[in-house]
Structures are given as C-alpha cells and as structure tokens.
Amino acid sequence: MDTFHPRITAPLNTAFEIYKHIIPDFSLFQESLIRPFPVHLRMNRLLAQPSKVVSALRKKGIVMTRVCREHDTLYVAEDLPYPGNLLEYFLGHIHPQAMTSALAALALRPRKHALILDMCAAPGGKSAHLADLMENTGFLVCNDLYTNRHVSLGHTLSRLGVQNSVVTGYQAQEFPLRRQFDYVLADVPCSCEGRFRETSKITQYREDKGRAQLPDIQKKILLRGFDLLKNNGEMLYATCTYNPAENESVVNFLLNERDADLLPIHPGIVFEPGLWEWNNETYDKRLTRTARFYPHHVNSVGFFMARIGRK
Amino acid sequence: MAGNDSRLAVTTYLLERFGIPPAILDEYHLFERKRGWFILGKSEQVKNGAHLKVSKVGLRAFRKVGQFIKPTTRFIQAFGRFATKAIFRMDMAQFKTLVQKGEIPVDLALEKGYVILTLEDDVILGLGFYIHGTIRSQLPGKEIRESMLESF
Numbered sequence: 001m002d003t004f005h006p007r008i009t010a011p012l013n014t015a016f017e018i019y020k021h022i023i024p025d026f027s028l029f030q031e032s033l034i035r036p037f038p039v040h041l042r043m044n045r046l047l048a049q050p051s052k053v054v055s056a057l058r059k060k061g062i063v064m065t066r067v068c069r070e071h072d073t074l075y076v077a078e079d080l081p082y083p084g085n086l087l088e089y090f091l092g093h094i095h096p097q098a099m100t101s102a103l104a105a106l107a108l109r110p111r112k113h114a115l116i117l118d119m120c121a122a123p124g125g126k127s128a129h130l131a132d133l134m135e136n137t138g139f140l141v142c143n144d145l146y147t148n149r150h151v152s153l154g155h156t157l158s159r160l161g162v163q164n165s166v167v168t169g170y171q172a173q174e175f176p177l178r179r180q181f182d183y184v185l186a187d188v189p190c191s192c193e194g195r196f197r198e199t200s201k202i203t204q205y206r207e208d209k210g211r212a213q214l215p216d217i218q219k220k221i222l223l224r225g226f227d228l229l230k231n232n233g234e235m236l237y238a239t240c241t242y243n244p245a246e247n248e249s250v251v252n253f254l255l256n257e258r259d260a261d262l263l264p265i266h267p268g269i270v271f272e273p274g275l276w277e278w279n280n281e282t283y284d285k286r287l288t289r290t291a292r293f294y295p296h297h298v299n300s301v302g303f304f305m306a307r308i309g310r311k
Numbered sequence: 312m313a314g315n316d317s318r319l320a321v322t323t324y325l326l327e328r329f330g331i332p333p334a335i336l337d338e339y340h341l342f343e344r345k346r347g348w349f350i351l352g353k354s355e356q357v358k359n360g361a362h363l364k365v366s367k368v369g370l371r372a373f374r375k376v377g378q379f380i381k382p383t384t385r386f387i388q389a390f391g392r393f394a395t396k397a398i399f400r401m402d403m404a405q406f407k408t409l410v411q412k413g414e415i416p417v418d419l420a421l422e423k424g425y426v427i428l429t430l431e432d433d434v435i436l437g438l439g440f441y442i443h444g445t446i447r448s449q450l451p452g453k454e455i456r457e458s459m460l461e462s463f
Contacts, residue, residue, distance in 0.1 A: 046389075047388065047389065082458070085456055085458035085459060086459065087434075087459040090454050090455060090459060091388060091434065091435075091436070092385075092388060113354065113355070113356065114356070115356040115359050136352055137352065137354060138354050138356050139354050139356035139357050139359065139360060141360055141363065147366065150366055150367065154367050157370075158370055158371065158383075158385045159385065161370070161385065161388065161389045162370065163339070163350060163351065163352045163369055163370045163389070164351065164352040164354065164369070165351075165369065166351070166360055166363065166365045166367065166368050166369070167365065167366050167367035168363050168364060168365055168366065169364070169366055170364075176362060176363065178362050179359045179360075179362065
C-alpha cells in the first residue's frame, strides 16, 4: 500500500529531501528551486505562422531561443516579464505555457479528424494545443468539473481560435461511458510539487489539506479515462508532481486493473525514466517507459507523463 | 442548431458588409443561442458528442446588437482575411489614438456599421463601428493594453 507523504510545511532545503535518492543531481535540483521560472511561449499555428511570429517578436527586441530542434513552436524568452501585455497575446498568436505542459499534447500526437477527450481541461492551454495539432479538425471535448473555471477555459479556446471543441462539466471519474475516444488526455489534479519555486513571498513548500486523497482520485480518473478509450486508442496521464504515489503508483494500479500497455515517449528534451520501485514497493517494470522531467534539467515545471495504449 | 433562415441572415450580412463569401461557413455547424451564434467545425465525430451535456459549443462568432449582426473579435481575427470591403487599415498613430480615446475621425465611403480594423497590412485586430465620420473601437477594452502599443 502506498503512503502519501504528509509534509504540511517545510523549508526549502528539506521539503523535497525524501526524493534525494530518486532525483539525479539533487543539489542542482535544489538550486534550481531558487530561480524564477523562465517564460516559455508556444506559437499558435491555428492563427499564425510560427516563423512570422518569432520574427515579429524579435523585431520588438524580445530575446527568444528555440527549446529544441524537434519542435518549431516552443520557445523560451528568459527576460520577458509579462507576455500577456504583448499584442501577439491578444491576437492569439502566442500562448505562455510551461514547456513541460506543452510537451503533453506533443507526446499524445493526435491525428487529424480524431475524437479527443481532455478530462481536466481548464485553463485550456493543452486543449488548445491539441486543437492546433489536429488543425481544428475532428472533435475535441474539453471537460472540467468546476464551472467557474469554464470562463478561463472558454477564453483560452476563443483567443487561440479553437473551432472544433465543446466544453462539458462532468466529474472526470464519472464522465459518461457511452462513446469511446481515439485519444484521452488526463492532466489530473495533483500536489503540484513541480510548480514550486522559492520567491520573495514563498520560502516554504506547503501542502494543502486534503491532498492525501489525491492518489485515490487520480486512480479513479485514470481508470475512467482508460475505459473511455477505443481499442488501439491512446491516453496520456500527466501530473506536475515528483511524488511517485501520484505518478508511477497510479499507473501501476491501472496496469494491474486493466489490459493496458505503456508506450514510449519521445519528447525531444531530456528526461529520466519512471521508477519501478519506491518506498519498499515494487512496480511493474514497464513503468520505466514513463517520463520524469526535472526542473534543473529542463528549466521548467517538474512533470510526469505516461503514454498508455489500449490493446 | 440554427435554422436555414438564421444561417442565411448571417451569411448574407457577411457577404454584403464585408464581402466574405457564404461558402466560408459551409464547413461549420451554426448554433443560435441567447442572441448569439456559435460555429463548430463539421466533422463525422461531432455526432459522438450528442449525448453530452454541453456548456459551451465551438467559437462564439456573432451577436445580435440592435438591428445589427456583430461579428466577435475572435471570429474576425480568424476569418477577416476573407473580407474584401469595409476594412480600415490603421497606422500605428491611429491605433494609439483609437486605444487611448476610443475613436478616431475618418471619412469613409461606407454606410454606418461595423468595419474590420487592421494594423498596417497584415494584422487583423478586430472590429470598429463607423458612424458620423468616426470609427468607434469595438476592441475588448479589458484585453487591449497600452503596453501593447509600446511593444509594437
């Protein structure tokens, strides 16, 4: 039985100490937490050509570097403080998005004309990216339980020119089973450890009450997402936490419960393979096909991804 | 789903006011709801969502404003490139005035109504309303910031 690690508050140097043996170059990892996140920008191909947008931004003096050779839509703009103040943001030509978040849709790689479900879609960056990759074809169901989050979700989809989507408000783990999907994205609620950085206001990592229930919710969402897949369909399970109880353990639960397989991930940036043991528990060896992204390697939010296939 | 009359009203308006061909909307389902229209790309897959309780469909494309059909900023940003008339090309100075004062004086050979605003030749910003020798900004005030002018 996995245990969730209750660390209500902890100073920076001890908050993630329990991961010392699984995070490589741990001292570099800790050092990365005192640096602010850089701004990453995704070029939105639904409304503009990436090369033209990059050229326009550079003319304004914005220094931008392509994140990797594989993806011509992902850039880092280290010194850009407020991307929302750019005209290109209003025009929907760019979307500020953590680079690792942008990799989720790229890892799923939906084909055109497909049927897709984004189970926990707000605020909509990944949904809009899926629509971009499908070139606004097919049908995209963007689900989020909280109706107050539908405003930001709808705004993101509109601003980025998404024309193939609907928004629904079901509990992800109870999404109706009547139709099966070609692709499912489950970027589930998590403890968000990967988003932590020490700033002038935040010097301690704080875990909210109630997060001990997260692995149970995550397992339910993952099972429902898998049950919503067509045969030969593909699913991406993602979190922004380092906690194996919310990552490998949840996916291991699926492998025990269903005839699922883990597919390789080719993100184009450096990552560590998933764990097959943690806290005296051994997981299915296939868990090494999952991907862990650490902030000191990728200069972005810590992230976990598992690409799951239905046989 | 919008009826034939409703679709005809929208496509006729787009053609007569902006020269946007009606065929542009052939690839879209049109939904009418609460004095507005929404477009959703046609796909074989759409029927698979028929059982779902949906809170938002596709892209809000038009609103009824008094006697006018008003295209949304987002619709114009996506489809304005198909327009052949009722287009006003602003230079940077005019754009600044429009944002700061809310209107700019111009003399156009146009009946009153909506005009597509572009910046220079290729940036489609959204809509203005032409009346009595001025264009009044219809750009979303909360989203257009003066910083956008500085960084251009």
